[in-house]
Amino acid sequence: MAYLWGQDASPNEYEYSTILPIPDLSFFQQVYTGLDILEQMDFEPIRKKNIAIFTNQTAINRNGTHLLDLLKNAPDVNVVAIFSPEYGLWGIDDKRAKLIGRKPIDPVHGARIIDLFDRNIYPPNWVMSKIDLILIDYQDTGVRYSTYIASVSKLFESASNWRIPIMVLDRPNPLRGDIVDGPVPREEFQSFEGYHLFPIRHGLTLGEATIMINEMGWTKDSKQVDLTVIPMANWDRQHWFDQTNLIWKHPTPFLRDLNTLLAYTGMDLFRGTNLNIGFGTDSPYLVLGAPWLGTSYFLDKLNNEKLKGVEFKEITYRPMGSIYYNRVPKYDGKACSGIQLKITDRNEFNPLITATTMMVLIHHLHPKEFQWTADGYIDKLFGTDLLRVIASQNKTPDHIPPQWMHDVLKFNDFRQQFLIYP
Numbered sequence: 001m002a003y004l005w006g007q008d009a010s011p012n013e014y015e016y017s018t019i020l021p022i023p024d025l026s027f028f029q030q031v032y033t034g035l036d037i038l039e040q041m042d043f044e045p046i047r048k049k050n051i052a053i054f055t056n057q058t059a060i061n062r063n064g065t066h067l068l069d070l071l072k073n074a075p076d077v078n079v080v081a082i083f084s085p086e087y088g089l090w091g092i093d094d095k096r097a098k099l100i101g102r103k104p105i106d107p108v109h110g111a112r113i114i115d116l117f118d119r120n121i122y123p124p125n126w127v128m129s130k131i132d133l134i135l136i137d138y139q140d141t142g143v144r145y146s147t148y149i150a151s152v153s154k155l156f157e158s159a160s161n162w163r164i165p166i167m168v169l170d171r172p173n174p175l176r177g178d179i180v181d182g183p184v185p186r187e188e189f190q191s192f193e194g195y196h197l198f199p200i201r202h203g204l205t206l207g208e209a210t211i212m213i214n215e216m217g218w219t220k221d222s223k224q225v226d227l228t229v230i231p232m233a234n235w236d237r238q239h240w241f242d243q244t245n246l247i248w249k250h251p252t253p254f255l256r257d258l259n260t261l262l263a264y265t266g267m268d269l270f271r272g273t274n275l276n277i278g279f280g281t282d283s284p285y286l287v288l289g290a291p292w293l294g295t296s297y298f299l300d301k302l303n304n305e306k307l308k309g310v311e312f313k314e315i316t317y318r319p320m321g322s323i324y325y326n327r328v329p330k331y332d333g334k335a336c337s338g339i340q341l342k343i344t345d346r347n348e349f350n351p352l353i354t355a356t357t358m359m360v361l362i363h364h365l366h367p368k369e370f371q372w373t374a375d376g377y378i379d380k381l382f383g384t385d386l387l388r389v390i391a392s393q394n395k396t397p398d399h400i401p402p403q404w405m406h407d408v409l410k411f412n413d414f415r416q417q418f419l420i421y422p
Contacts (some may be wrong), residue, residue: 007086010354017211017227019420020045025233030184031244032120033039034136034169034207035061036068045167045230049132052123054155055117055119058139058249059169067137067169068108079109080129083155085138086117086147091253096111117147121154122330128162138170139251141261143416144182145268145381146252148211150195153219156210160223170207170420172244174251175262177203177421180232180412181265181403182352185383186279194383199404199411200315200352205420207231212418231420242344266355267341271415272378273359274371276336280319280329288358289317289338291331292369299339305397309349349385352404356387357397364394 012069023039038045039061059067071077073148082089089106104113114123134155140148159166182200190196196218204212207229214227222305241248241258248257254277255261263285270277278287289295295314302312315338321331339358343349372378372388379385388405 005039014211014215016224017214017229019207020228022233024229026236030062031172031200031235031239031246032062032233033171033246034232035059035067037170037230037233038169041076043071044075045228046077046133046135048076049134050078050080050130051133052078052081052083054085054126054130054134054136054138056085056087056089056138056151058171059252060247060249060326062246064247068106072108072375079106079111081111082111082113082124082128083104083116083121083134084113085151087153087253088115089113090344091250116151116154116405117159121151122158122178123155125216127166128158134159134164135169136165136166136206136210137171139171139174139249140209141251141255141264141305142173142175142184142203143261143265143268144196144198144200144202144383145193145264147192147195149213150192150196152210153195153213156214157219157221157223159225160219163226165228166210167224168207168210170205170229170231172232172239172241172246173203173205173234173237174241174258175201175203175265176240177235177419179203179207180408180415181350181404181410183383183386184407184411185380189379189383189385191380194380197411199407200383202273202411202415203237204411204415204418205232206237208415208418211420212415215418221296229420235421237421250315254279256284259346260285261349262343262346262349263341264351266351266353269355269378269381271383272373272376274330274369274373275362276319276338278328280322280332281317281342284322286341287315287317287338288341289331289336291334291336293339293362294336294365294368295337295339298361298365301365302339305357305361306352307354307357309343309345309347310354311344313340313342314338315340353397353401356400359387360391360395360397360400363391 003111180203184197185194267285275290
């Protein structure tokens with residue numbers, strides 16, 4: 001089989017990173033992920049290697065078969081360890097999570113499963129001393145809040161220390177790759193949920209993000225690794241995930257579908273406040289409420305903003321715990337007055353403008369009841385203190401989006417050199 005640059009991949013040359021030449025699949029209509037490409041190559045790039053894999057339940061091929069199951073029959077590939085991100089290897093609601101039990105051993109390969117979020121942020125030395133390669137494959141959210149990119153960055157630091165190469169299998173940005181929105185985090189507000197200088201909606205694939213991190217030295221002590229990215233074939237930056245015909249697997253337990261993920265891009269900011277955002281209900285991120293929220297007046301004010309691509313409806317609900325979140329939801333068991341979001345046009349809907357507008361309006365309407373969380377968490381989620389400051393100044397919601405437009409324009413220009421796909 002011939003290996004060449006297809007119509008979707010650009011042969012950019014980098015100092016520390018390589019984009020692997022891939023089979024020409026342009027005569028097919030469907031999208032092939034990096035895992036599909038590796039399978040097409042009969043796993044040749046990882047043969048005769050002892051590997052560790054950073055992955056979760058989302059690492060499936062076009063037919064829904066998981067990476068770990070595919071590697072069971074791959075020749076000369078020895079899986080030494082499996083690194084799991086936040087929410088674990090199989091997530092919370094995947095049936096295979098029950099197979100692990102108390103002993104963190106993968107039954108397919110007999111490999112140790114090592115948590116790289118709750119218990120460790122770096123892999124143990126015994127693993128690093130036994131491996132030749134780290135393989136990374138998972139479906140990213142396309143949103144800065146998710147912690148997976150931060151965990152990958154910590155892996156880069158360890159791999160650099162041990163001089164172990166890393167291979168990334170690329171997957172689509174589920175929220176399209178041509179839209180960038182939100183502020184870039186300032187240094188004093190960086191956290192595991194805002195680890196790098198990405199806007200909230202960054203428009204990058206995992207492969208593009210890791211190349212940017214690696215080439216820019218965005219790790220502790222500016223450590224770089226020998227990075228190889230296996231790109232996708234036939235992916236269009238303007239495509240939403242459901243236009244790829246790939247199988248959806250929850251990237252986190254509470255992001256059950258694409259609409260929820262899109263709403264999460266803005267509504268997750270409310271975790272920095274004392275409002276409930278649907279945890280403890282069947283509609284996380286599509287519901288917002290509190291026992292004290294005056295929904296009728298709030299709805300009038302909200303509709304006056306004429307926000308595009310979304311409709312709002314008054315509801316009452318009672319959060320009742322949730323397996324999809326590792327903390328008790330706000331106002332657990334209490335009756336809440338709320339607003340339900342219905343996305344009517346995802347191409348028109350701007351989740352960040354919608355969420356910040358709602359937040360500022362509630363701040364104005366309920367100055368005594370509305371609260372920021374005590375640790376300034378909103379600044380870490382947003383990336384700056386501008387949202388909190390503008391709200392406290394009683395300015396109208398339309399003052400906020402212009403504050404991040406400079407970041408969007410600057411980042412969009414900066415990212416061009418790291419884009420794999422046109």
